[in-house]
Amino acid sequence: MNTSLRGQLLIGVALAASLLLVGVYLAAGGSSYTPAKTQDPCKERQWRDPGGLQELAEQFSLSALDGAACELGVSRERLARALATPEARERFLERQRIDDEELVRAVRAGLLRAVDDAERAGALNPVLADPLRSTLRRIPPEQAIELIQNAEDLLDSLQGLFGPAQGLLEQFFG
Amino acid sequence: MNAPRPRLSALAIAVGIVLADSSIVVLALPEIYRQLDTSVAGVTWVLVSFNLVMALAAVPAAHLARRIGPGRAAAIGLAIFAGAGLACGLAAELNTLIAARCVQALGGAIAVTAVLELLPATVGSERRAVAVWAAAGATGAALGPAVGGILTELVSWQSIFLIQAPIAIAAGVPVLAVARHEAATGIIATELRPTGRPHLLANLALALASAAIAAALFLLVLLLIEGWRLTPIGAAIVVSVMPLAALLGARIGPRAGSERARAAAGSILVAGGLGGLALLPKAEVALTVPPQLLIGIGLSLVLSALTETALAGRAPQAIHGGWTISARHAGVAVGLILLTPLFTAQIADQRRDAIDAGTAVVLDSRVQPLLKLELAQKLEDRLEGEQGKVPTIGPAFEPLPEDPEDREDVLTLRDELQDQLDRAATHAFSPSFGLGALLGLLALIPIGLARRIDL
Numbered sequence: 360m361n362t363s364l365r366g367q368l369l370i371g372v373a374l375a376a377s378l379l380l381v382g383v384y385l386a387a388g389g390s391s392y393t394p395a396k397t398q399d400p401c402k403e404r405q406w407r408d409p410g411g412l413q414e415l416a417e418q419f420s421l422s423a424l425d426g427a428a429c430e431l432g433v434s435r436e437r438l439a440r441a442l443a444t445p446e447a448r449e450r451f452l453e454r455q456r457i458d459d460e461e462l463v464r465a466v467r468a469g470l471l472r473a474v475d476d477a478e479r480a481g482a483l484n485p486v487l488a489d490p491l492r493s494t495l496r497r498i499p500p501e502q503a504i505e506l507i508q509n510a511e512d513l514l515d516s517l518q519g520l521f522g523p524a525q526g527l528l529e530q531f532f533g
Numbered sequence: 534m535n536a537p538r539p540r541l542s543a544l545a546i547a548v549g550i551v552l553a554d555s556s557i558v559v560l561a562l563p564e565i566y567r568q569l570d571t572s573v574a575g576v577t578w579v580l581v582s583f584n585l586v587m588a589l590a591a592v593p594a595a596h597l598a599r600r601i602g603p604g605r606a607a608a609i610g611l612a613i614f615a616g617a618g619l620a621c622g623l624a625a626e627l628n629t630l631i632a633a634r635c636v637q638a639l640g641g642a643i644a645v646t647a648v649l650e651l652l653p654a655t656v657g658s659e660r661r662a663v664a665v666w667a668a669a670g671a672t673g674a675a676l677g678p679a680v681g682g683i684l685t686e687l688v689s690w691q692s693i694f695l696i697q698a699p700i701a702i703a704a705g706v707p708v709l710a711v712a713r714h715e716a717a718t719g720i721i722a723t724e725l726r727p728t729g730r731p732h733l734l735a736n737l738a739l740a741l742a743s744a745a746i747a748a749a750l751f752l753l754v755l756l757l758i759e760g761w762r763l764t765p766i767g768a769a770i771v772v773s774v775m776p777l778a779a780l781l782g783a784r785i786g787p788r789a790g791s792e793r794a795r796a797a798a799g800s801i802l803v804a805g806g807l808g809g810l811a812l813l814p815k816a817e818v819a820l821t822v823p824p825q826l827l828i829g830i831g832l833s834l835v836l837s838a839l840t841e842t843a844l845a846g847r848a849p850q851a852i853h854g855g856w857t858i859s860a861r862h863a864g865v866a867v868g869l870i871l872l873t874p875l876f877t878a879q880i881a882d883q884r885r886d887a888i889d890a891g892t893a894v895v896l897d898s899r900v901q902p903l904l905k906l907e908l909a910q911k912l913e914d915r916l917e918g919e920q921g922k923v924p925t926i927g928p929a930f931e932p933l934p935e936d937p938e939d940r941e942d943v944l945t946l947r948d949e950l951q952d953q954l955d956r957a958a959t960h961a962f963s964p965s966f967g968l969g970a971l972l973g974l975l976a977l978i979p980i981g982l983a984r985r986i987d988l
Binding site: 366378387 | 788789790791793794795797798799801802804805806808809811812813814815820823824827831883886887888889890892893894896897899953956957959960
């Protein structure tokens with residue numbers, strides 16, 4: 360075999376090996392091996408079948424987070440972390456250029472959406488939904504702020520939302 | 534002057550150790566980053582500074598070697614290289630380390646170009662001298678990261694530099710005989726022929742291919758250690774696939790076709806390997822092996838073919854050797870300068886995405902709410918404790934709940950979180966590997982444009 364032919368063969372083998380590798384890795388999902396994208400909080404999220412009061416309260420809190428995040432135009436995950444500590448909340452308010460009042464308004468809207476979602480999912484008796492909405496609408500701003508400030512454990516706001524939500528639900532279901 | 538074999542070994546070691554230095558520190562960078570309390574961009578300058586000074590100093594160093602004699606120049610160069618290596622090993626802060634690396638590169642440039650002038654007399658022909666010189670350089674560059682990783686883990690990052698001093702001095706001993714001969718006789722063995730123009734296209738291709746190879750070595754090591762949390766020695770074992778494949782490439786290279794075909798095939802393989810690394814479908818060490826095989830064989834083919842092409846029929850060898858050194862190291866430095874901001878930005882983006890994805894996993898998990906609260910707090914602590922690095926999340930899940938159902942939920946959550954972190958760490962490097970592949974493909978342009986690149 361002459362030098363020219365050997366050279367062409369070498370280039371051909373190199374090209375084939377490279378294309379094969381790239382092709383195999385692409386077919387194996389190489390272009391989609393990325394962290395999961397966060398879901399749009401404005402879209403309705405499927406409720407899991409709640410096994411008990413605790414689970415129901417958790418689903419309620421998650422829906423409330425979705426609703427508040429949708430109001431603020433951020434992801435549910437970012438809002439959850441922002442509500443974890445007073446410092447994180449301050450940073451969040453600064454970056455979003457909003458004040459506590461707007462945040463409270465968003466949280467209240469989130470709680471109301473959670474009632475809608477719970478009702479739609481058949482997890483909340485429609486008879487109880489309206490009184491619950493009225494109660495949530497009447498939460499004074501100070502209490503809403505306190506509710507958020509108390510949320511220190513689960514990725515910012517879960518505990519704060521979870522506690523009062525559980526209390527309210529216990530009132531209605533208990 | 535009558536002992537060519539020990540002298541040949543000494544000269545090859547001198548070239549190998551100097552050119553290994555452009556990559557030997559790669560596996561030690563994470564350790565240097567931690568110990569010297571600097572930034573990723575800052576620690577990159579430990580590599581960039583060496584390559585930049587080599588690029589700038591290689592041609593002037595070759596002229597110096599021709600003026601004062603290659604024996605004396607090689608001895609002086611190796612002495613500077615050894616002394617600066619000691620200073621690197623003793624450096625307590627980043628600026629001192631970078632300054633010592635610059636001096637080390639200066640000594641290295643003088644030694645490597647002078648050795649090219651000494652080799653023809655040792656091996657009998659210029660062509661063979663070039664082949665030995667190119668092979669020693671490629672072997673050194675390919676072996677560097679693995680040796681550096683082993684030394685970092687078994688001893689310390691400082692040992693990488695400290696161990697070079699006695700090796701450089703030992704390599705300089707046979708050179709001293711030539712230096713003494715030059716001093717005693719006043720004869721400079723090199724013929725002072727006029728300097729011809731460098732082979733621009735071969736050197737340009739060499740720079741582009743070197744940038745791509747630097748991307749492969751540097752990024753793969755960072756991915757293994759910082760992304761997938763391998764130990765330096767573990768990463769050294771993994772990346773040793775590349776030098777082993779380079780040895781294979783060195784064996785098939787000479788029989789495989791013209792220099793032009795070898796250079797083109799080598800560039801394609803380097804680009805293909807980097808393309809594979811950019812598209813890793815999972816965070817599995819085994820999946821880095823096929824791309825490394827392509828890159829290792831490719832680097833051996835492309836570096837030796839282009840170096841031989843750039844030097845073929847050109848005199849004086851030291852000057853043209855200097856141009857190839859300059860092109861290679863300029864390529865490495867430019868590659869690192871281009872890649873650093875890209876992958877540091879990507880790491881920040883992916884960290885954010887991983888935290889979002891991880892938060893979603895925790896929020897949506899079936900773990901009991903109270904247990905979830907506890908886990909969330911522990912995970913938050915680990916994220917804080919790792920100060921921006923990819924955290925080891927396993928300890929946050931200890932002790933596992935005793936209830937079998939809770940235990941299963943917690944383990945599922947742990948696996949899902951780990952998967953998100955792996956995805957983020959791997960994906961953070963994809964665009965940089967992709968850019969490296971592009972640089973490898975760009976090397977094909979000057980290779981194709983060279984009308985008479987064949988020997």
